[in-house]
Amino acid sequence: MLGSTHGTLTTDSRRARVIACGEQPAPAVHGRPAEADDLDVSGRPLYATVPDLDRFFRPESVAVVGASDAEGRPNTGITRQLLAWAERVGARIHPVHPTREAVFGIPCVASVADLPEQVDLAVLLVADPLPVVEELAESKVRFAVAFASGFAETGVRGAAAQARLAAAVERSGLRLLGPNTNLNAFEEFREDLPGPAIALITQSGHQGRPVFTMQELGVRLSHWAPTGNEADLETADFISYFAERPEVGAIACYVEGLKDGRSFLLAADRAARRGVPVVAVKVGRTETGARTAASHTGKLTGADAVVDAAMRQYGVIRVDGLDELQDTAALLARARPPAADGVVVYSISGGTGAHFSDLATEAGLRLPRLSDAKQAELHQWIPEYLDVANPVDNGGHPVGDWRGRRIIDAILADPSVGVLICPITGPFPPMSDRLAQDLVDAAERTDKLVCVVWGSPLGTESAYRDTLLGSSRVATFRTFANCITAVRAHLDHARFTAGYRSPFDEAPRTASPSYRKAEALMRPGRQLSEHAAKQLLRAYGIRVPREQLVTSAAASVRAAGLVGYPVVMKASGAQLAHKTELGLVRVGLTSASQVRDTYRELTDIARYEDVRLDGVLVCQMVEPGVEMVVGVTHDALFGPTVTVGLGGVLVEVLRDTAVRVPPFGEDQARGMLDELRGRALLDGVRRRPPADLDALVEVVLRVQRMALELDGELAELDINPLMVLPRGQGAVALDALAVCR
Numbered sequence: 185m186l187g188s189t190h191g192t193l194t195t196d197s198r199r200a201r202v203i204a205c206g207e208q209p210a211p212a213v214h215g216r217p218a219e220a221d222d223l224d225v226s227g228r229p230l231y232a233t234v235p236d237l238d239r240f241f242r243p244e245s246v247a248v249v250g251a252s253d254a255e256g257r258p259n260t261g262i263t264r265q266l267l268a269w270a271e272r273v274g275a276r277i278h279p280v281h282p283t284r285e286a287v288f289g290i291p292c293v294a295s296v297a298d299l300p301e302q303v304d305l306a307v308l309l310v311a312d313p314l315p316v317v318e319e320l321a322e323s324k325v326r327f328a329v330a331f332a333s334g335f336a337e338t339g340v341r342g343a344a345a346q347a348r349l350a351a352a353v354e355r356s357g358l359r360l361l362g363p364n365t366n367l368n369a370f371e372e373f374r375e376d377l378p379g380p381a382i383a384l385i386t387q388s389g390h391q392g393r394p395v396f397t398m399q400e401l402g403v404r405l406s407h408w409a410p411t412g413n414e415a416d417l418e419t420a421d422f423i424s425y426f427a428e429r430p431e432v433g434a435i436a437c438y439v440e441g442l443k444d445g446r447s448f449l450l451a452a453d454r455a456a457r458r459g460v461p462v463v464a465v466k467v468g469r470t471e472t473g474a475r476t477a478a479s480h481t482g483k484l485t486g487a488d489a490v491v492d493a494a495m496r497q498y499g500v501i502r503v504d505g506l507d508e509l510q511d512t513a514a515l516l517a518r519a520r521p522p523a524a525d526g527v528v529v530y531s532i533s534g535g536t537g538a539h540f541s542d543l544a545t546e547a548g549l550r551l552p553r554l555s556d557a558k559q560a561e562l563h564q565w566i567p568e569y570l571d572v573a574n575p576v577d578n579g580g581h582p583v584g585d586w587r588g589r590r591i592i593d594a595i596l597a598d599p600s601v602g603v604l605i606c607p608i609t610g611p612f613p614p615m616s617d618r619l620a621q622d623l624v625d626a627a628e629r630t631d632k633l634v635c636v637v638w639g640s641p642l643g644t645e646s647a648y649r650d651t652l653l654g655s656s657r658v659a660t661f662r663t664f665a666n667c668i669t670a671v672r673a674h675l676d677h678a679r680f681t682a683g684y685r686s687p688f689d690e691a692p693r694t695a696s697p698s699y700r701k702a703e704a705l706m707r708p709g710r711q712l713s714e715h716a717a718k719q720l721l722r723a724y725g726i727r728v729p730r731e732q733l734v735t736s737a738a739a740s741v742r743a744a745g746l747v748g749y750p751v752v753m754k755a756s757g758a759q760l761a762h763k764t765e766l767g768l769v770r771v772g773l774t775s776a777s778q779v780r781d782t783y784r785e786l787t788d789i790a791r792y793e794d795v796r797l798d799g800v801l802v803c804q805m806v807e808p809g810v811e812m813v814v815g816v817t818h819d820a821l822f823g824p825t826v827t828v829g830l831g832g833v834l835v836e837v838l839r840d841t842a843v844r845v846p847p848f849g850e851d852q853a854r855g856m857l858d859e860l861r862g863r864a865l866l867d868g869v870r871r872r873p874p875a876d877l878d879a880l881v882e883v884v885l886r887v888q889r890m891a892l893e894l895d896g897e898l899a900e901l902d903i904n905p906l907m908v909l910p911r912g913q914g915a916v917a918l919d920a921l922a923v924c925r
Contacts, residue, residue, distance in 0.1 A: 198724065212511070215546055224688075224692060224693060225693060225892050226296055226824065228823065231452065234425055234455070235424070235425055237327075237421075239304040239326055240304070240359070241369070242275075243304035244276065244304055245305075245752065246277050246278065246307070247279075247286075247296065247311055248263055248266055248278070248280060249280040249316055250309050251280060251284075251287045252904050253287045255286045255288060262331070263279070264407070266370060267288060267290075269481075276915060278290075278300065279289060279291075280292065280295065280298075281294070284402070296316065296319040296320055296322075297538045298320065301322060301700045302323065304322055304325075304327060305326070305328070306329045308329060311332055311334075311523045312331065313349065313363060314612045316328075317349065317353055317358070321352075322675070325348075326359065327360075328359060328361070329369070330349070331363070332363050333363065335363045336364075336413050349581065350415040353415065354416075358910045360415060361411065362411075362412040362413060362415065363413050363415060364674075366410050367410075368409075370697065371396065371408055373405055373640060375610075378404070378656050379404055379517075379656045381682050382432075382434050383409075383422075383426035383429065385435065385438070385485070386437070387419070387441070387549045391438040391465075392505060394507065394510050395506070399404070399515060403510075406429070407422075407429075413449070419443070421451070422435075423435055423437070423452065423454070424450070425767030427455040427458050433460075434463060434517035435455065435461070436459065436509055436510070437462065437464040437465070437466075438464075438470070439465065441468070442491070449498055450688070452499065452500050454639070456684050456686070457684070457808060460501075461501060461517075461673070461677050462499070463500075463502075463512045464612070465507055465508075465509050467578060477886075489843055490843055490845065499680045501673045508670045511661055511669070512673050514659070515633075516670070518657075519633050519674050520631050522678050523632055524600055525550055525601050525602055525675050526550055526600040526603070526606060527544060527549045527550060527603045528554070528574050528603070528669065529541050529576065529605050530604055531575055531576070531606065532615065532619065534579075535574030537577050541665055543829055544605075544668050547669075549671060551574050552574060554573055554598060555600075559572050561594050561705065562591060564589065565587040571898065576591075576595060578906060581619075583614050583618045588618060588908050596630050598631075600836060602675070604633070604635050605633065605636075606623055606637070608640075610640050610646060611645045617647040620648070621647075624651055624652065624655040624658050627655060628657050633674065635667055636652055636784070637662070638652060638661070639663075639713040639747075639912075643702070654794050666753040685849065688689075688706075695893050696889060698725070699894070702720055702890065705719055705723070708782030708897070708899070711759055711921070711923045712758060712921075712923070713757055713758045713765075714919060715801055717921055717922040718920050720901075720920070721903065721907075721920055726883055726886050726917055727915065728920075729804035729806055730747050733756060734783070734799055734800055734803055737779075740753065740800060741779050744779045746774065748749045750773055750805045752773070754804050755786045755801075756797060756798055756800060757790070757798065758798065759795070760795055760801060761921055763919075765806040766834060768786055770786070770792065771805065783800055806907050806909075808908040809832040809907045809913075809915075810865050810908045811904075811907060812831045812905065812907075812908050813903065814826070815900070815901055815904070816890070817904045818899055819894075823845070823846075823895060824891035824892060825843050825844065825845050825846075826845075826858050826887055827841050827843045827893075828860075828884055830860065830865070832907060840861045842856035842857070842859040844856055844888075846890065849884065853884045873909065873910040875909070876910065876913055877908075879908065879909070879914045879915040880908045883903075883917075887901065887903070897924055898922065899923045899925040900922065900923040901920070901923075902920065915925055
């Protein structure tokens with residue numbers, strides 16, 4: 185795909201791969217047949233093909249190249265595991281070895297060319313898969329897995345070898361998993377577990393073990409894709425495929441580096457359209473983590489702030505730990521859509537309820553106060569002196585009769601309640617046993633989410649192992665934090681998908697009339713002067729002050745008269761970035777003499793600092809408002825990105841910004857403002873009027889259009905400050921910096 189770090193697929197080669205591998209174009213979206221070759225105005229794809237991986241996970245025939253049954257050989261254990269897996273999925277195995285007549289009693293063929301039938305999957309147990317890939321192409325094999333290491337994860341030479349392998353795969357028409365992968369795709373999955381399943385994607389096989397072993401706790405797993413170095417098949421391919429599978433309730437990912445940013449966003453978009461949650465651990469938050477990830481998989485990790493924003497933009501739930509990954513994915517896979525976002529905490533201890541409620545509220549969960557009528561109903565079975573407003577303190581769950589179940593049913597019947605959470609800090613039989621059973625019974629009869637935190641460090645109690653884990657309707661956790669993280673993700677994802685509209689449907693495909701004006705201003709490899717950068721903004725309809733560029737003191741006086749006093753004067757030059765620090769800005773000039781003297785001062789300073797000027801700007805002085813910054817940078821993984829934040833001279837100190845990856849709509853632009861710590865400044869503080877948010881959002885959207893249309897030409901744009909005036913008065917770009925690619 186365009187923008188990939190592993191080469192570019194042309195339109196013809198993408199179409200050839202669709203035909204050869206049985207991939208299906210994206211289905212019709214909003215009544216319009218989607219085209220896999222559609223590109224936005226920046227040249228990036230708007231729709232992704234979904235690889236048909238059915239025959240990868242459930243092949244009818246498998247070739248094992250390099251199969252062995254010699255004791256002590258690594259390939260022998262792998263061959264034995266593949267034989268057991270093939271038997272489970274009903275596949276025919278064909279060992280391939282140049283010197284053996286049989287492996288484990290199964291007749292061998294000497295080469296891929298001698299296979300007795302066209303196979304669906306070839307497993308390559310050879311040190312150099314490249315020659316075999318070329319043979320597989322001639323035999324029209326659909327899928328291959330390369331276990332060999334020594335590729336991009338090892339450095340420059342390995343990366344070159346991987347590039348040759350990727351090129352051969354692209355020419356062949358087959359799809360390759362790996363290299364540097366393992367046997368996780370061929371594990372034994374339990375078939376006896378009910379409910380929606382988790383589909384697992386990992387770049388490091390070992391990191392998926394905690395999720396895989398959740399099957400022993402009753403959580404269903406349907407697939408495991410260990411993507412390795414992703415010379416061909418990548419995380420995005422499997423997200424797209426799993427999002428279409430009816431049995432998949434959630435997709436869990438461990439990601440070290442994304443191969444192509446746009447491919448990932450298109451896959452996340454597909455999952456969002458279908459309401460399938462994607463939960464991901466993405467390493468590389470720190471410099472050390474990013475360096476480790478690059479050396480392990482040879483991928484470009486990208487700027488973490490951009491990755492984080494891109495995931496949030498498309499509803500991908502990013503978590504930090506593998507324990508959070510397993511617990512959050514398990515809840516999202518099995519929970520039904522919430523009927524309400526209210527959370528009630530039900531506890532046998534007032535202290536436990538208060539503690540959990542503090543943590544939940546701090547995390548952003550809404551704990552509504554139960555109505556007086558509901559509290560009166562609960563006090564039929566709970567003593568009057570106990571608080572039941574929320575959290576509900578029962579003082580000790582009833583054991584000897586029906587009252588405990590009646591309490592739980594009454595809470596769940598409240599229309600403001602969507603989630604009931606019961607923290608049990610330790611076993612206290614028979615009370616905790618009866619409480620667990622009542623919660624399970626109630627969960628089986630409601631569509632609302634019932635969660636239990638079983639805090640015992642042992643985890644061997646029957647109430648936990650048999651009662652709670654035996655129910656697919658109760659979400660059981662071992663820690664407060666993981667429960668809160670998962671419930672918040674569940675409610676957030678429901679809100680996200682309810683209002684989701686794919687930005688790719690509305691992304692611009694053709695350049696606007698502004699583009700021709702802007703293109704004429706570009707100077708490849710150079711920084712534009714402030715005057716030229718403002719002309720660029722003006723081309724895209726972004727308001728700038730009245731100003732004139734002058735080259736003499738006399739001209740500056742005439743310009744001030746035309747602009748209107750008071751005026752601002754600034755030195756303007758193509759390589760001049762930080763004028764304020766050099767003393768090259770003057771504000772509030774009210775007379776011709778001040779203007780004349782200031783012109784001479786600015787030019788003298790420029791000569792002393794050896795700064796080349798193209799002139800001095802005489803600018804309209806704009807009334808004060810809220811100083812913001814809006815900018816464009818180019819991310820190596822995702823391409824152009826748009827940033828908005830609090831601006832002014834302290835922008836680098838405050839670091840209060842939000843970022844999005846185009847394309848995005850007005851809702852995401854407004855969402856950026858809500859992420860700012862200083863958001864209240866835009867609403868008006870200390871009797872200052874509210875700022876013109878509509879004008880600010882409009883600037884962000886126009887800058888986004890500029891970023892897309894000038895992607896190949898604009899490396900960086902910085903509007904700082906953008907003065908956002910009081911509501912209804914607009915926003916004015918007081919200064920701008922633009923760097924051409």
